[in-house]
Amino acid sequence: MSGRQKTLAAPAHRGRSAGGELWHRFKKNKGAMLGLLxxxxxxxxALTVDFWLDQELVIGQNLREKLQQPNAKHWFGTxxxxxxxxxxxxxxTRFSMAIGFVAVIISAIIGVPLGAVAGxxxxxxxxxxxxxxxIFSAIPSILMAIAIVSLLGRNTVNLMLAxxxxxxxxxxxxxxxxxxxxxxxxxxxxxxxLGKTDAYIIFVHILPNCLSPIIVQVTLRVAGAIISAxxxxxxxxxxxxxxxxxxxxxxxxxxxxxxxxxxxLFPGLAIMLTVLAFNMVGDGLRxxxxxxLKD
Amino acid sequence: xxxxxxxxxxxxxxIIIGVSxxxxxxxxxxxxxxxxxxxxxxSEEKLAELYHQYGYDRxxxxxxxxxxxxxxxxSLGTSIIYKKDVLDLYLQRLPATLKLASASxxxxxxxxxxxxxRAATHHGSLTDNASMVLALVGLSMPNYWLGLMLAVLFxxxxxxxxxxxxxxxxxxxxxxxxxxxxGLMATMxxxxxxxxxxxxxxxxxxxxxxxxxxxxRVINVHALRNALIPIITVVGTEMGKALGGAVVxxxxxxxxxxGRLIIEAVNQxxxxxxxxxxxxxxxxxxxxxxxxxxxxxxxDPRLRAEYxxxxxxxxxxxxxxxxxxxxxxxxxAVA
Amino acid sequence: MIxxxxxxxxxxxxAVEGNILEVRDLTVHFVTEDETVQAVSNISIxxxxxxxxxxxxxxxxxxxxxxxxxxxxxxxxxxxxxxxxIRVCGKDVLNAPVRELExxxxxxxxxIFQDPMTSLNPVFTVGxxxxxxxxxxxxxxxxxxxxxxxxxLELVGIPRERAYEYPHQFSGGMKQRxxxxxxxxxxxxxxxxxxxxxxxxxTIQAQVxxxxxxxxxxxxxxxxxxxxxxxxxxxxxxxxAVMYAGRIIEEGTLEEIFNHTKHPYTEGLFNSLPNIxxxxxxxxxxxxxxxxxxxxxxxxxxxxxCPYARPECIETPQEPKYFSDxxxxxCSAYSEPGFRIDREEV
Numbered sequence: 001m002s003g004r005q006k007t008l009a010a011p012a013h014r015g016r017s018a019g020g021e022l023w024h025r026f027k028k029n030k031g032a033m034l035g036l037l038x039x040x041x042x043x044x045x046a047l048t049v050d051f052w053l054d055q056e057l058v059i060g061q062n063l064r065e066k067l068q069q070p071n072a073k074h075w076f077g078t079x080x081x082x083x084x085x086x087x088x089x090x091x092x093t094r095f096s097m098a099i100g101f102v103a104v105i106i107s108a109i110i111g112v113p114l115g116a117v118a119g120x121x122x123x124x125x126x127x128x129x130x131x132x133x134x135i136f137s138a139i140p141s142i143l144m145a146i147a148i149v150s151l152l153g154r155n156t157v158n159l160m161l162a163x164x165x166x167x168x169x170x171x172x173x174x175x176x177x178x179x180x181x182x183x184x185x186x187x188x189x190x191x192x193x194l195g196k197t198d199a200y201i202i203f204v205h206i207l208p209n210c211l212s213p214i215i216v217q218v219t220l221r222v223a224g225a226i227i228s229a230x231x232x233x234x235x236x237x238x239x240x241x242x243x244x245x246x247x248x249x250x251x252x253x254x255x256x257x258x259x260x261x262x263x264x265l266f267p268g269l270a271i272m273l274t275v276l277a278f279n280m281v282g283d284g285l286r287x288x289x290x291x292x293l294k295d
Numbered sequence: 296x297x298x299x300x301x302x303x304x305x306x307x308x309x310i311i312i313g314v315s316x317x318x319x320x321x322x323x324x325x326x327x328x329x330x331x332x333x334x335x336x337x338s339e340e341k342l343a344e345l346y347h348q349y350g351y352d353r354x355x356x357x358x359x360x361x362x363x364x365x366x367x368x369x370s371l372g373t374s375i376i377y378k379k380d381v382l383d384l385y386l387q388r389l390p391a392t393l394k395l396a397s398a399s400x401x402x403x404x405x406x407x408x409x410x411x412x413r414a415a416t417h418h419g420s421l422t423d424n425a426s427m428v429l430a431l432v433g434l435s436m437p438n439y440w441l442g443l444m445l446a447v448l449f450x451x452x453x454x455x456x457x458x459x460x461x462x463x464x465x466x467x468x469x470x471x472x473x474x475x476x477x478g479l480m481a482t483m484x485x486x487x488x489x490x491x492x493x494x495x496x497x498x499x500x501x502x503x504x505x506x507x508x509x510x511x512r513v514i515n516v517h518a519l520r521n522a523l524i525p526i527i528t529v530v531g532t533e534m535g536k537a538l539g540g541a542v543v544x545x546x547x548x549x550x551x552x553x554g555r556l557i558i559e560a561v562n563q564x565x566x567x568x569x570x571x572x573x574x575x576x577x578x579x580x581x582x583x584x585x586x587x588x589x590x591x592x593x594x595d596p597r598l599r600a601e602y603x604x605x606x607x608x609x610x611x612x613x614x615x616x617x618x619x620x621x622x623x624x625x626x627x628a629v630a
Numbered sequence: 631m632i633x634x635x636x637x638x639x640x641x642x643x644x645a646v647e648g649n650i651l652e653v654r655d656l657t658v659h660f661v662t663e664d665e666t667v668q669a670v671s672n673i674s675i676x677x678x679x680x681x682x683x684x685x686x687x688x689x690x691x692x693x694x695x696x697x698x699x700x701x702x703x704x705x706x707x708x709x710x711x712x713x714x715x716i717r718v719c720g721k722d723v724l725n726a727p728v729r730e731l732e733x734x735x736x737x738x739x740x741x742i743f744q745d746p747m748t749s750l751n752p753v754f755t756v757g758x759x760x761x762x763x764x765x766x767x768x769x770x771x772x773x774x775x776x777x778x779x780x781x782x783l784e785l786v787g788i789p790r791e792r793a794y795e796y797p798h799q800f801s802g803g804m805k806q807r808x809x810x811x812x813x814x815x816x817x818x819x820x821x822x823x824x825x826x827x828x829x830x831x832x833t834i835q836a837q838v839x840x841x842x843x844x845x846x847x848x849x850x851x852x853x854x855x856x857x858x859x860x861x862x863x864x865x866x867x868x869x870x871a872v873m874y875a876g877r878i879i880e881e882g883t884l885e886e887i888f889n890h891t892k893h894p895y896t897e898g899l900f901n902s903l904p905n906i907x908x909x910x911x912x913x914x915x916x917x918x919x920x921x922x923x924x925x926x927x928x929x930x931x932x933x934x935x936c937p938y939a940r941p942e943c944i945e946t947p948q949e950p951k952y953f954s955d956x957x958x959x960x961c962s963a964y965s966e967p968g969f970r971i972d973r974e975e976v
Binding site for chain 2 (some may be wrong): 648675698701703708728733734735736740741745748750752753754755759762763765767796798799809812813815816821938
């Protein structure tokens with residue numbers, strides 16, 4: 001039977017490059033493609049919104065139209081200052097995406113080298129790094145982020161730092177595990193025999209071969225970071241209103257939630273949609289990279 | 296087995312010290328402290344005296360060493376704001392947190408495991424696809440937002456359920472438990488499904504079918520028992536998260552638990568309370584983790600053998616269950 | 631074509647009462663999004679009580695799929711039983727209701743799987759795994775089932791105390807004995823042994839084979855013995871069926887297959903065996919590989935590798951050519967009078 005299954009799995013798409021094969025499998029996953037489409041739109045909006053969106057629409061107050069329910073003119077309604085929630089939410093894409101990506105880049109910049117070093121050198125250094133990781137992750141990440149924000153002070157950059165640092169252990173673990181699987185491969189031995197430096201081997205030979213779990217982790221963690229950041233805003237230790245970041249839009253709306261629940265509904269939906277898109281793409285990538293899990 | 300447990304309990308000590316180090320320094324070095332907050336109307340002398348009393352006239356290292364010394368005497372210090380022993384404060388809030396955590400984990404386990412099994416056994420079916428989409432949506436919702444929306448719908452619009460506090464017994468518990476439970480359920484359903492999908496392909500299930508075991512028993516006994524390790528892992532992680540991380544939900548529903556205490560303390564720069572509560576939370580999470588590890592031994596005889604042969608396991612997340620955890624780790628990473 | 635063969639087979643072998651196994655024109659495909667694998671095509675097998683049939687062929691020839699089909703355990707999807715019927719002890723396996731099927735499995739027919747390492751459930755004791763089968767079929771108490779399980783362990787040469795141990799505490803050979811004990815625990819009338827010795831060391835292989843022969847003597851079980859080891863076939867089988875690319879291309883008694891080989895593929899199999907008497911003789915492996923099971927030709931699938939092949943071989947469907955009541959080959963070369971293969975009548 002096992003022989004049969006092998007012949008079943010293998011011959012489908014001979015002669016495609018690894019990347020092409022990945023894309024072929026990813027493409028077949030409708031959810032992942034939908035997620036990718038949403039992400040492309042969101043990233044596009046985040047990058048360009050400054051150029052085409054009139055600032056007046058975002059910050060312009062109009063007290064005569066305050067707290068209007070969603071209607072034809074104001075699709076998402078207006079807030080207590082009469083600002084249009086739809087345009088504020090669109091503009092907020094910029095903040096939430098930036099926070100998500102920057103936070104994850106921070107985690108990756110710290111976590112990936114730590115994990116790579118731990119996995120590559122092993123021994124005492126590995127024990128030290130992994131023990132520290134264990135201790136660090138014994139603190140729930142939201143509490144960790146809260147502590148970091150209170151240490152650094154409350155602003156956007158520190159929020160990104162806090163969310164990013166709190167997620168470092170995951171990257172360390174994933175990278176270490178991936179490095180362990182590659183580090184004894186023959187091409188690494190060969191590089192070592194050629195007298196390449198350890199740093200060269202790690203960055204040129206090992207890490208590129210560990211990319212797939214790290215990329216999946218990045219995608220999924222951006223989703224996590226967006227949620228964490230908006231949670232901190234909600235708890236009153238993240239971005240302050242009236243910055244139209246989604247978490248703080250929601251927090252601002254909370255005051256008027258009696259009778260004006262749309263003020264919380266739409267920013268929340270925006271967060272959910274974004275996170276959902278990242279999760280779908282992350283899942284799709286993971287399944288495409290490890291087809292064993294799928295069928 | 297006993298030796299293994301003792302060893303694990305001893306391993307709590309470095310964790311406690313490490314956690315206290317990280318949190319203490321971060322809180323202590325943050326701008327402003329609780330004394331400045333409560334001491335606004337005090338005279339200079341009075342303030343200086345208080346500073347001296349709490350060691351604020353010395354270096355942060357002195358205060359930390361003092362803290363550790365007290366820690367080993369079983370004291371987590373006194374809250375400057377609440378004027379109470381931190382341990383008492385924590386224990387006072389713990390029951391509410393435990394209640395919420397267990398209720399949501401229970402709801403999640405009861406609903407998600409059968410759903411995950413069904414999704415796996417009917418792989419590719421409508422049930423499978425629908426439950427996976429729902430799980431993904433559940434994972435993608437910010438907790439606090441879901442809580443707010445539930446409160447608006449069920450408390451404000453429909454007046455069915457209370458939306459805050461812990462005064463109406465089980466009725467107060469429902470909305471917070473659903474809020475926390477949704478995320479847990481999503482993760483657990485996904486883990487159960489992928490773990491079962493892994494097991495369903497195994498040869499020994501074919502052996503069971505070949506000897507005439509009814510399909511129901513093949514799935515619910517032969518397969519499930521083997522799929523349990525990643526599921527238990529996730530239940531443990533999620534229980535830990537619910538114990539320490541229900542901070543946001545507790546704030547939405549004004550739930551008088553530890554999470555709310557921590558936020559209040561952070562806002563008032565109450566270093567002792569924050570540090571103490573986070574240490575205790577870390578300890579609780581480690582205890583849950585230990586229970587999970589002990590459960591492994593009951594589920595999997597191979598791990599049982601390993602524990603009793605003197606714990607050759609070098610580190611958590613390595614060894615023979617690495618494969619199982621690899622799976623669970625991937626799921627855990629999402630939330 | 632199917633119709634035609636069916637008719638022909640029906641006329642040749644009317645349903646004989648007392649046959650333990652009757653497989654008629656079985657065709658199994660594996661259908662995935664991209665392709666269809668023709669795993670088993672038009673196979674017919676009959677087996678009398680106490681008979682051992684050897685099923686020979688390369689990996690991927692469809693041997694295991696045939697055995698799984700007899701248990702109605704072909705994984706669906708992607709497996710599809712396209713046509714055919716299977717009767718075990720007169721019971722229609724493919725159309726049996728679930729309850730009856732569960733009764734058939736284990737008590738009428740049971741199977742020994744190829745890989746003992748993965749065939750046992752790691753979280754239950756071996757005693758439990760044997761006793762479960764007994765309890766399922768004999769409707770007895772747990773204690774009685776355990777007693778039986780311990781007896782079975784002793785029968786396969788494992789001390790009864792070890793019933794309380796888990797699979798990971800056993801070596802590969804021991805595990806295979808446990809798998810055999812499970813398969814035999816309810817005295818099945820038909821045993822499907824799927825390469826039961828492939829995963830084992832040579833010395834253990836011999837022990838397990840001896841054991842199976844003993845058991846067959848004792849219980850008079852019919853057996854289908856799947857292997858690609860012709861040595862084992864010679865040792866224990868009464869009849870042999872050679873499979874290639876999902877078809878039985880030659881079938882006959884042990885003597886007929888070994889000494890009056892007719893099909894070029896069977897010839898190739900024998901030629902690729904090392905000759906112990908003449909160690910200077912060169913091995914003559916069959917050139918080429920098994921054809922892609924998704925693109926089988928209409929005619930003979932072996933034709934591209936066959937030294938005797940003529941152009942029409944691959945085009946025209948093959949008809950069985952009977953050399954005796956028990957011996958046929960699926961080779962159209964014999965329609966030409968005087969055709970012989972090199973190895974014939976050694």
